[in-house]
Amino acid sequence: MSGRRYLCGAWPAGLVAPLLLAGCASAPLEQASTLQSYDRLAEANGLVTRSRLRVDEAAIREAKTVQIVPTAFGAGTLRIPLNAAQRRLVANAVDRALCAGLSERFQVVGPGQPADLTIRALVTHVTPTDTLAVGASRGAAIAKMVLLPGVPVPVPRIPIGMGTLSLEAEALDLKGDQKAAMIWARGAHMIGSGRMAVEGDAYALASEFGYDFSRLLVTGRSPFGQLPALPSAHQISTSLGGAAASRACEAFGRNPGLAGFMGGQLGLPPGWTDKGAVAR
Structure with missing residues:
Protein backbone atom coordinates (compact mmCIF):
# COMPACT_ATOMS: atom_id res chain seq x y z
CA MET A 1 0.00 0.00 0.00
CA SER A 2 2.71 2.50 0.99
CA GLY A 3 4.65 1.66 -2.14
CA ARG A 4 2.12 3.64 -4.21
CA ARG A 5 2.77 6.96 -2.45
CA TYR A 6 5.22 8.61 -4.80
CA LEU A 7 5.72 11.78 -6.81
CA CYS A 8 4.86 11.33 -10.49
CA GLY A 9 8.01 12.91 -11.83
CA ALA A 10 10.24 10.83 -9.58
CA TRP A 11 9.44 7.36 -10.96
CA PRO A 12 12.68 5.47 -11.74
CA ALA A 13 12.92 5.20 -15.53
CA GLY A 14 13.30 1.43 -15.51
CA LEU A 15 10.11 0.79 -13.56
CA VAL A 16 7.35 2.23 -15.71
CA ALA A 17 6.71 3.21 -19.30
CA PRO A 18 7.03 6.90 -20.28
CA LEU A 19 3.27 6.91 -20.91
CA LEU A 20 2.63 6.47 -17.20
CA LEU A 21 4.90 9.38 -16.35
CA ALA A 22 2.48 11.70 -18.15
CA GLY A 23 -0.56 10.01 -16.64
CA CYS A 24 -0.69 11.64 -13.21
CA ALA A 25 -3.00 14.52 -12.39
CA SER A 26 -1.17 17.47 -10.82
CA ALA A 27 -2.52 18.51 -7.41
CA PRO A 28 -1.70 21.96 -5.98
CA LEU A 29 -0.04 22.11 -2.57
CA GLU A 30 -2.54 24.59 -1.11
CA GLN A 31 -2.00 26.65 2.05
CA ALA A 32 -5.33 27.77 3.51
CA SER A 33 -3.96 29.68 6.53
CA THR A 34 -5.88 27.49 9.00
CA LEU A 35 -2.91 25.77 10.63
CA GLN A 36 -1.59 27.27 13.84
CA SER A 37 1.83 27.59 12.23
CA TYR A 38 3.50 26.92 8.88
CA ASP A 39 7.01 27.41 10.25
CA ARG A 40 9.59 24.68 9.75
CA LEU A 41 7.47 22.68 7.34
CA ALA A 42 9.96 20.71 5.25
CA GLU A 43 9.42 19.22 1.81
CA ARG A 61 5.70 9.43 21.29
CA GLU A 62 4.57 10.58 24.75
CA ALA A 63 0.95 10.95 23.64
CA LYS A 64 -1.50 8.17 24.45
CA THR A 65 -4.91 9.53 23.44
CA VAL A 66 -6.17 11.40 20.37
CA GLN A 67 -9.39 13.08 19.33
CA ILE A 68 -10.38 13.60 15.69
CA VAL A 69 -12.29 16.74 14.78
CA PRO A 70 -14.43 15.90 11.71
CA THR A 71 -12.74 17.00 8.49
CA ALA A 72 -14.19 20.07 6.79
CA PHE A 73 -13.96 21.69 3.36
CA GLY A 74 -12.21 25.05 3.21
CA ALA A 75 -13.69 28.26 1.87
CA GLY A 76 -11.60 27.92 -1.28
CA THR A 77 -13.55 24.78 -2.27
CA LEU A 78 -16.99 26.43 -2.37
CA ARG A 79 -17.14 26.53 -6.19
CA ILE A 80 -16.14 22.90 -6.65
CA PRO A 81 -19.12 20.97 -8.14
CA LEU A 82 -19.58 18.51 -5.28
CA ASN A 83 -22.91 18.48 -3.47
CA ALA A 84 -23.26 18.26 0.30
CA ALA A 85 -23.61 14.45 0.32
CA GLN A 86 -20.50 14.00 -1.83
CA ARG A 87 -18.49 16.34 0.39
CA ARG A 88 -19.58 14.46 3.49
CA LEU A 89 -18.53 11.18 1.91
CA VAL A 90 -15.04 12.48 1.04
CA ALA A 91 -14.56 14.14 4.44
CA ASN A 92 -15.70 11.00 6.25
CA ALA A 93 -13.31 8.86 4.20
CA VAL A 94 -10.49 11.05 5.56
CA ASP A 95 -11.71 10.67 9.16
CA ARG A 96 -12.29 6.92 8.86
CA ALA A 97 -8.79 6.31 7.50
CA LEU A 98 -7.27 8.60 10.15
CA CYS A 99 -9.11 6.82 12.94
CA ALA A 100 -8.24 3.33 11.75
CA GLY A 101 -4.57 4.25 11.36
CA LEU A 102 -4.25 6.16 14.63
CA SER A 103 -5.98 3.43 16.64
CA GLU A 104 -3.06 1.09 15.93
CA ARG A 105 -1.10 2.98 18.62
CA PHE A 106 -3.37 5.56 20.25
CA GLN A 107 -6.64 5.36 22.12
CA VAL A 108 -9.08 7.44 20.06
CA VAL A 109 -11.62 9.26 22.24
CA GLY A 110 -14.95 10.78 21.31
CA PRO A 111 -16.01 14.45 21.12
CA GLY A 112 -15.77 16.45 24.35
CA THR A 118 -6.42 16.81 18.83
CA ILE A 119 -6.37 16.20 15.08
CA ARG A 120 -7.81 18.74 12.65
CA ALA A 121 -7.85 18.34 8.85
CA LEU A 122 -9.18 20.61 6.12
CA VAL A 123 -9.77 19.91 2.44
CA THR A 124 -8.16 22.82 0.59
CA HIS A 125 -8.59 21.81 -3.06
CA VAL A 126 -10.49 19.24 -5.13
CA THR A 127 -10.44 18.63 -8.86
CA PRO A 128 -13.60 16.69 -9.79
CA THR A 129 -13.41 13.49 -11.78
CA ASP A 130 -14.53 13.64 -15.41
CA THR A 131 -17.16 10.89 -15.50
CA LEU A 132 -17.23 10.76 -19.31
CA ALA A 133 -13.47 10.06 -19.42
CA VAL A 134 -13.87 7.36 -16.78
CA GLY A 135 -16.69 5.84 -18.83
CA ALA A 136 -14.43 5.79 -21.91
CA SER A 137 -11.72 4.06 -19.88
CA ARG A 138 -14.23 1.49 -18.71
CA GLY A 139 -15.29 0.92 -22.30
CA ALA A 140 -11.68 0.36 -23.36
CA ALA A 141 -11.19 -2.17 -20.56
CA ILE A 142 -14.33 -4.06 -21.58
CA ALA A 143 -13.24 -4.03 -25.24
CA LYS A 144 -9.89 -5.52 -24.25
CA MET A 145 -11.65 -8.31 -22.34
CA VAL A 146 -13.75 -9.10 -25.41
CA LEU A 147 -11.02 -8.81 -28.06
CA LEU A 148 -8.11 -10.20 -26.02
CA PRO A 149 -9.64 -12.56 -23.45
CA GLY A 150 -7.12 -14.10 -21.10
CA VAL A 151 -4.29 -11.78 -22.17
CA PRO A 152 -2.83 -10.26 -18.95
CA VAL A 153 -2.30 -6.76 -20.33
CA PRO A 154 -3.66 -3.96 -18.13
CA VAL A 155 -5.61 -1.17 -19.81
CA PRO A 156 -4.41 2.17 -18.40
CA ARG A 157 -6.87 4.89 -17.59
CA ILE A 158 -7.29 7.64 -20.18
CA PRO A 159 -5.23 10.54 -18.72
CA ILE A 160 -8.02 13.11 -19.08
CA GLY A 161 -10.18 14.58 -16.33
CA MET A 162 -8.47 12.79 -13.46
CA GLY A 163 -9.28 14.16 -10.03
CA THR A 164 -7.01 15.58 -7.34
CA LEU A 165 -7.19 16.25 -3.61
CA SER A 166 -5.25 18.61 -1.35
CA LEU A 167 -5.47 18.91 2.43
CA GLU A 168 -3.73 20.41 5.41
CA ALA A 169 -3.82 18.96 8.92
CA GLU A 170 -2.23 19.35 12.32
CA ALA A 171 -2.06 17.72 15.73
CA LEU A 172 -2.39 20.01 18.76
CA ASP A 173 -1.55 19.11 22.36
CA LEU A 174 -3.63 19.92 25.46
CA LYS A 175 -2.17 23.44 25.55
CA GLY A 176 -3.11 24.01 21.91
CA ASP A 177 0.50 23.87 20.70
CA GLN A 178 1.16 22.30 17.32
CA LYS A 179 3.08 19.02 17.55
CA ALA A 180 2.73 17.85 13.95
CA ALA A 181 1.51 19.36 10.70
CA MET A 182 1.23 18.35 7.07
CA ILE A 183 0.23 19.99 3.79
CA TRP A 184 -0.58 17.20 1.33
CA ALA A 185 -1.51 17.00 -2.35
CA ARG A 186 -2.03 14.08 -4.69
CA GLY A 187 -3.70 13.38 -8.02
CA ALA A 188 -5.18 10.26 -9.55
CA HIS A 189 -3.02 8.30 -12.01
CA MET A 190 -3.46 5.91 -14.90
CA ILE A 191 -3.29 2.72 -12.85
CA GLY A 192 -6.92 1.68 -12.42
CA SER A 193 -9.88 3.08 -14.33
CA GLY A 194 -11.55 5.22 -11.67
CA ARG A 195 -15.16 5.62 -10.58
CA MET A 196 -17.94 7.22 -12.60
CA ALA A 197 -18.65 9.96 -10.06
CA ARG A 215 1.55 7.11 9.90
CA LEU A 216 3.25 10.44 10.63
CA LEU A 217 1.76 10.36 14.13
CA VAL A 218 2.06 6.65 14.79
CA THR A 219 5.75 6.54 13.86
CA GLY A 220 6.80 10.13 14.60
CA ARG A 221 8.51 10.19 11.19
CA SER A 222 7.68 11.05 7.60
CA PRO A 223 5.63 8.34 5.88
CA PHE A 224 7.53 8.98 2.64
CA GLY A 225 10.95 7.85 1.43
CA GLN A 226 10.72 4.45 3.10
CA LEU A 227 10.57 0.93 1.74
CA PRO A 228 7.04 -0.43 1.31
CA ALA A 229 5.84 -2.32 4.37
CA LEU A 230 3.45 -5.23 4.53
CA PRO A 231 0.04 -4.23 5.92
CA SER A 232 -0.58 -5.16 9.55
CA ALA A 233 -3.35 -7.52 10.60
CA HIS A 234 -5.26 -4.47 11.86
CA GLN A 235 -4.97 -2.72 8.48
CA ILE A 236 -6.18 -5.81 6.64
CA SER A 237 -9.11 -6.23 9.02
CA THR A 238 -10.30 -2.62 8.82
CA SER A 239 -9.91 -2.54 5.03
CA LEU A 240 -12.26 -5.54 4.85
CA GLY A 241 -14.87 -3.80 6.99
CA GLY A 242 -13.68 -4.92 10.42
CA ALA A 243 -13.81 -2.70 13.50
CA ALA A 244 -10.89 -0.42 14.34
CA ALA A 245 -9.06 -0.92 17.63
CA SER A 246 -10.74 2.13 19.20
CA ARG A 247 -14.51 2.04 19.65
CA ALA A 248 -14.76 5.78 18.94
CA CYS A 249 -13.95 5.02 15.29
CA GLU A 250 -17.41 3.51 14.87
CA ALA A 251 -18.69 7.10 14.60
CA PHE A 252 -17.14 7.27 11.11
CA GLY A 253 -18.66 3.98 9.99
CA ARG A 254 -16.74 1.01 8.71
CA ASN A 255 -14.92 0.53 5.45
CA PRO A 256 -17.33 -0.95 2.88
CA GLY A 257 -14.89 -3.85 2.49
CA LEU A 258 -15.56 -6.36 -0.27
CA ALA A 259 -18.63 -4.49 -1.48
CA GLY A 260 -16.56 -1.31 -1.77
CA PHE A 261 -13.77 -3.14 -3.57
CA MET A 262 -16.17 -4.64 -6.09
CA GLY A 263 -17.87 -1.28 -6.53
CA GLY A 264 -14.50 0.28 -7.28
CA GLN A 265 -13.69 -2.44 -9.80
CA LEU A 266 -17.00 -1.78 -11.54
CA GLY A 267 -16.54 1.98 -11.41
CA LEU A 268 -19.64 2.58 -9.29
CA PRO A 269 -20.06 5.88 -7.40
CA PRO A 270 -18.67 5.47 -3.85
CA GLY A 271 -22.03 6.40 -2.31
CA TRP A 272 -23.53 3.19 -3.71
CA THR A 273 -21.48 1.04 -1.34
CA ASP A 274 -20.29 3.41 1.42
CA LYS A 275 -22.91 4.23 4.07
CA GLY A 276 -20.76 7.04 5.44
CA ALA A 277 -20.68 8.21 9.04
CA VAL A 278 -23.02 6.90 11.70
CA ALA A 279 -25.95 9.27 12.26
CA ARG A 280 -25.55 11.25 15.49
Whole structure:
Protein backbone atom coordinates (compact mmCIF):
# COMPACT_ATOMS: atom_id res chain seq x y z
CA MET A 1 0.00 0.00 0.00
CA SER A 2 2.71 2.50 0.99
CA GLY A 3 4.65 1.66 -2.14
CA ARG A 4 2.12 3.64 -4.21
CA ARG A 5 2.77 6.96 -2.45
CA TYR A 6 5.22 8.61 -4.80
CA LEU A 7 5.72 11.78 -6.81
CA CYS A 8 4.86 11.33 -10.49
CA GLY A 9 8.01 12.91 -11.83
CA ALA A 10 10.24 10.83 -9.58
CA TRP A 11 9.44 7.36 -10.96
CA PRO A 12 12.68 5.47 -11.74
CA ALA A 13 12.92 5.20 -15.53
CA GLY A 14 13.30 1.43 -15.51
CA LEU A 15 10.11 0.79 -13.56
CA VAL A 16 7.35 2.23 -15.71
CA ALA A 17 6.71 3.21 -19.30
CA PRO A 18 7.03 6.90 -20.28
CA LEU A 19 3.27 6.91 -20.91
CA LEU A 20 2.63 6.47 -17.20
CA LEU A 21 4.90 9.38 -16.35
CA ALA A 22 2.48 11.70 -18.15
CA GLY A 23 -0.56 10.01 -16.64
CA CYS A 24 -0.69 11.64 -13.21
CA ALA A 25 -3.00 14.52 -12.39
CA SER A 26 -1.17 17.47 -10.82
CA ALA A 27 -2.52 18.51 -7.41
CA PRO A 28 -1.70 21.96 -5.98
CA LEU A 29 -0.04 22.11 -2.57
CA GLU A 30 -2.54 24.59 -1.11
CA GLN A 31 -2.00 26.65 2.05
CA ALA A 32 -5.33 27.77 3.51
CA SER A 33 -3.96 29.68 6.53
CA THR A 34 -5.88 27.49 9.00
CA LEU A 35 -2.91 25.77 10.63
CA GLN A 36 -1.59 27.27 13.84
CA SER A 37 1.83 27.59 12.23
CA TYR A 38 3.50 26.92 8.88
CA ASP A 39 7.01 27.41 10.25
CA ARG A 40 9.59 24.68 9.75
CA LEU A 41 7.47 22.68 7.34
CA ALA A 42 9.96 20.71 5.25
CA GLU A 43 9.42 19.22 1.81
CA ALA A 44 8.76 15.49 2.00
CA ASN A 45 7.60 13.99 -1.28
CA GLY A 46 6.81 10.47 -2.35
CA LEU A 47 6.46 9.15 -5.90
CA VAL A 48 2.87 10.38 -6.44
CA THR A 49 2.43 12.62 -3.41
CA ARG A 50 3.60 16.14 -2.71
CA SER A 51 3.94 17.14 0.92
CA ARG A 52 5.42 19.56 3.41
CA LEU A 53 5.46 18.48 7.04
CA ARG A 54 6.93 18.72 10.51
CA VAL A 55 6.64 16.50 13.57
CA ASP A 56 7.82 16.76 17.18
CA GLU A 57 8.74 13.11 17.52
CA ALA A 58 9.39 13.23 21.27
CA ALA A 59 6.03 14.85 22.03
CA ILE A 60 4.17 12.51 19.69
CA ARG A 61 5.70 9.43 21.29
CA GLU A 62 4.57 10.58 24.75
CA ALA A 63 0.95 10.95 23.64
CA LYS A 64 -1.50 8.17 24.45
CA THR A 65 -4.91 9.53 23.44
CA VAL A 66 -6.17 11.40 20.37
CA GLN A 67 -9.39 13.08 19.33
CA ILE A 68 -10.38 13.60 15.69
CA VAL A 69 -12.29 16.74 14.78
CA PRO A 70 -14.43 15.90 11.71
CA THR A 71 -12.74 17.00 8.49
CA ALA A 72 -14.19 20.07 6.79
CA PHE A 73 -13.96 21.69 3.36
CA GLY A 74 -12.21 25.05 3.21
CA ALA A 75 -13.69 28.26 1.87
CA GLY A 76 -11.60 27.92 -1.28
CA THR A 77 -13.55 24.78 -2.27
CA LEU A 78 -16.99 26.43 -2.37
CA ARG A 79 -17.14 26.53 -6.19
CA ILE A 80 -16.14 22.90 -6.65
CA PRO A 81 -19.12 20.97 -8.14
CA LEU A 82 -19.58 18.51 -5.28
CA ASN A 83 -22.91 18.48 -3.47
CA ALA A 84 -23.26 18.26 0.30
CA ALA A 85 -23.61 14.45 0.32
CA GLN A 86 -20.50 14.00 -1.83
CA ARG A 87 -18.49 16.34 0.39
CA ARG A 88 -19.58 14.46 3.49
CA LEU A 89 -18.53 11.18 1.91
CA VAL A 90 -15.04 12.48 1.04
CA ALA A 91 -14.56 14.14 4.44
CA ASN A 92 -15.70 11.00 6.25
CA ALA A 93 -13.31 8.86 4.20
CA VAL A 94 -10.49 11.05 5.56
CA ASP A 95 -11.71 10.67 9.16
CA ARG A 96 -12.29 6.92 8.86
CA ALA A 97 -8.79 6.31 7.50
CA LEU A 98 -7.27 8.60 10.15
CA CYS A 99 -9.11 6.82 12.94
CA ALA A 100 -8.24 3.33 11.75
CA GLY A 101 -4.57 4.25 11.36
CA LEU A 102 -4.25 6.16 14.63
CA SER A 103 -5.98 3.43 16.64
CA GLU A 104 -3.06 1.09 15.93
CA ARG A 105 -1.10 2.98 18.62
CA PHE A 106 -3.37 5.56 20.25
CA GLN A 107 -6.64 5.36 22.12
CA VAL A 108 -9.08 7.44 20.06
CA VAL A 109 -11.62 9.26 22.24
CA GLY A 110 -14.95 10.78 21.31
CA PRO A 111 -16.01 14.45 21.12
CA GLY A 112 -15.77 16.45 24.35
CA GLN A 113 -13.30 14.06 25.99
CA PRO A 114 -9.78 15.25 26.89
CA ALA A 115 -7.01 13.95 24.65
CA ASP A 116 -3.25 14.33 24.47
CA LEU A 117 -3.57 15.26 20.80
CA THR A 118 -6.42 16.81 18.83
CA ILE A 119 -6.37 16.20 15.08
CA ARG A 120 -7.81 18.74 12.65
CA ALA A 121 -7.85 18.34 8.85
CA LEU A 122 -9.18 20.61 6.12
CA VAL A 123 -9.77 19.91 2.44
CA THR A 124 -8.16 22.82 0.59
CA HIS A 125 -8.59 21.81 -3.06
CA VAL A 126 -10.49 19.24 -5.13
CA THR A 127 -10.44 18.63 -8.86
CA PRO A 128 -13.60 16.69 -9.79
CA THR A 129 -13.41 13.49 -11.78
CA ASP A 130 -14.53 13.64 -15.41
CA THR A 131 -17.16 10.89 -15.50
CA LEU A 132 -17.23 10.76 -19.31
CA ALA A 133 -13.47 10.06 -19.42
CA VAL A 134 -13.87 7.36 -16.78
CA GLY A 135 -16.69 5.84 -18.83
CA ALA A 136 -14.43 5.79 -21.91
CA SER A 137 -11.72 4.06 -19.88
CA ARG A 138 -14.23 1.49 -18.71
CA GLY A 139 -15.29 0.92 -22.30
CA ALA A 140 -11.68 0.36 -23.36
CA ALA A 141 -11.19 -2.17 -20.56
CA ILE A 142 -14.33 -4.06 -21.58
CA ALA A 143 -13.24 -4.03 -25.24
CA LYS A 144 -9.89 -5.52 -24.25
CA MET A 145 -11.65 -8.31 -22.34
CA VAL A 146 -13.75 -9.10 -25.41
CA LEU A 147 -11.02 -8.81 -28.06
CA LEU A 148 -8.11 -10.20 -26.02
CA PRO A 149 -9.64 -12.56 -23.45
CA GLY A 150 -7.12 -14.10 -21.10
CA VAL A 151 -4.29 -11.78 -22.17
CA PRO A 152 -2.83 -10.26 -18.95
CA VAL A 153 -2.30 -6.76 -20.33
CA PRO A 154 -3.66 -3.96 -18.13
CA VAL A 155 -5.61 -1.17 -19.81
CA PRO A 156 -4.41 2.17 -18.40
CA ARG A 157 -6.87 4.89 -17.59
CA ILE A 158 -7.29 7.64 -20.18
CA PRO A 159 -5.23 10.54 -18.72
CA ILE A 160 -8.02 13.11 -19.08
CA GLY A 161 -10.18 14.58 -16.33
CA MET A 162 -8.47 12.79 -13.46
CA GLY A 163 -9.28 14.16 -10.03
CA THR A 164 -7.01 15.58 -7.34
CA LEU A 165 -7.19 16.25 -3.61
CA SER A 166 -5.25 18.61 -1.35
CA LEU A 167 -5.47 18.91 2.43
CA GLU A 168 -3.73 20.41 5.41
CA ALA A 169 -3.82 18.96 8.92
CA GLU A 170 -2.23 19.35 12.32
CA ALA A 171 -2.06 17.72 15.73
CA LEU A 172 -2.39 20.01 18.76
CA ASP A 173 -1.55 19.11 22.36
CA LEU A 174 -3.63 19.92 25.46
CA LYS A 175 -2.17 23.44 25.55
CA GLY A 176 -3.11 24.01 21.91
CA ASP A 177 0.50 23.87 20.70
CA GLN A 178 1.16 22.30 17.32
CA LYS A 179 3.08 19.02 17.55
CA ALA A 180 2.73 17.85 13.95
CA ALA A 181 1.51 19.36 10.70
CA MET A 182 1.23 18.35 7.07
CA ILE A 183 0.23 19.99 3.79
CA TRP A 184 -0.58 17.20 1.33
CA ALA A 185 -1.51 17.00 -2.35
CA ARG A 186 -2.03 14.08 -4.69
CA GLY A 187 -3.70 13.38 -8.02
CA ALA A 188 -5.18 10.26 -9.55
CA HIS A 189 -3.02 8.30 -12.01
CA MET A 190 -3.46 5.91 -14.90
CA ILE A 191 -3.29 2.72 -12.85
CA GLY A 192 -6.92 1.68 -12.42
CA SER A 193 -9.88 3.08 -14.33
CA GLY A 194 -11.55 5.22 -11.67
CA ARG A 195 -15.16 5.62 -10.58
CA MET A 196 -17.94 7.22 -12.60
CA ALA A 197 -18.65 9.96 -10.06
CA VAL A 198 -17.38 13.53 -9.76
CA GLU A 199 -16.13 12.72 -6.25
CA GLY A 200 -14.65 9.36 -7.29
CA ASP A 201 -10.95 10.24 -7.26
CA ALA A 202 -11.21 12.58 -4.25
CA TYR A 203 -12.90 9.77 -2.30
CA ALA A 204 -10.08 7.33 -3.08
CA LEU A 205 -7.38 9.90 -2.35
CA ALA A 206 -9.01 10.81 0.98
CA SER A 207 -8.10 7.40 2.38
CA GLU A 208 -4.53 7.80 1.14
CA PHE A 209 -4.19 11.07 3.04
CA GLY A 210 -5.65 9.50 6.18
CA TYR A 211 -3.09 6.73 5.94
CA ASP A 212 -0.18 9.13 5.44
CA PHE A 213 -1.06 11.53 8.27
CA SER A 214 -1.82 8.72 10.71
CA ARG A 215 1.55 7.11 9.90
CA LEU A 216 3.25 10.44 10.63
CA LEU A 217 1.76 10.36 14.13
CA VAL A 218 2.06 6.65 14.79
CA THR A 219 5.75 6.54 13.86
CA GLY A 220 6.80 10.13 14.60
CA ARG A 221 8.51 10.19 11.19
CA SER A 222 7.68 11.05 7.60
CA PRO A 223 5.63 8.34 5.88
CA PHE A 224 7.53 8.98 2.64
CA GLY A 225 10.95 7.85 1.43
CA GLN A 226 10.72 4.45 3.10
CA LEU A 227 10.57 0.93 1.74
CA PRO A 228 7.04 -0.43 1.31
CA ALA A 229 5.84 -2.32 4.37
CA LEU A 230 3.45 -5.23 4.53
CA PRO A 231 0.04 -4.23 5.92
CA SER A 232 -0.58 -5.16 9.55
CA ALA A 233 -3.35 -7.52 10.60
CA HIS A 234 -5.26 -4.47 11.86
CA GLN A 235 -4.97 -2.72 8.48
CA ILE A 236 -6.18 -5.81 6.64
CA SER A 237 -9.11 -6.23 9.02
CA THR A 238 -10.30 -2.62 8.82
CA SER A 239 -9.91 -2.54 5.03
CA LEU A 240 -12.26 -5.54 4.85
CA GLY A 241 -14.87 -3.80 6.99
CA GLY A 242 -13.68 -4.92 10.42
CA ALA A 243 -13.81 -2.70 13.50
CA ALA A 244 -10.89 -0.42 14.34
CA ALA A 245 -9.06 -0.92 17.63
CA SER A 246 -10.74 2.13 19.20
CA ARG A 247 -14.51 2.04 19.65
CA ALA A 248 -14.76 5.78 18.94
CA CYS A 249 -13.95 5.02 15.29
CA GLU A 250 -17.41 3.51 14.87
CA ALA A 251 -18.69 7.10 14.60
CA PHE A 252 -17.14 7.27 11.11
CA GLY A 253 -18.66 3.98 9.99
CA ARG A 254 -16.74 1.01 8.71
CA ASN A 255 -14.92 0.53 5.45
CA PRO A 256 -17.33 -0.95 2.88
CA GLY A 257 -14.89 -3.85 2.49
CA LEU A 258 -15.56 -6.36 -0.27
CA ALA A 259 -18.63 -4.49 -1.48
CA GLY A 260 -16.56 -1.31 -1.77
CA PHE A 261 -13.77 -3.14 -3.57
CA MET A 262 -16.17 -4.64 -6.09
CA GLY A 263 -17.87 -1.28 -6.53
CA GLY A 264 -14.50 0.28 -7.28
CA GLN A 265 -13.69 -2.44 -9.80
CA LEU A 266 -17.00 -1.78 -11.54
CA GLY A 267 -16.54 1.98 -11.41
CA LEU A 268 -19.64 2.58 -9.29
CA PRO A 269 -20.06 5.88 -7.40
CA PRO A 270 -18.67 5.47 -3.85
CA GLY A 271 -22.03 6.40 -2.31
CA TRP A 272 -23.53 3.19 -3.71
CA THR A 273 -21.48 1.04 -1.34
CA ASP A 274 -20.29 3.41 1.42
CA LYS A 275 -22.91 4.23 4.07
CA GLY A 276 -20.76 7.04 5.44
CA ALA A 277 -20.68 8.21 9.04
CA VAL A 278 -23.02 6.90 11.70
CA ALA A 279 -25.95 9.27 12.26
CA ARG A 280 -25.55 11.25 15.49
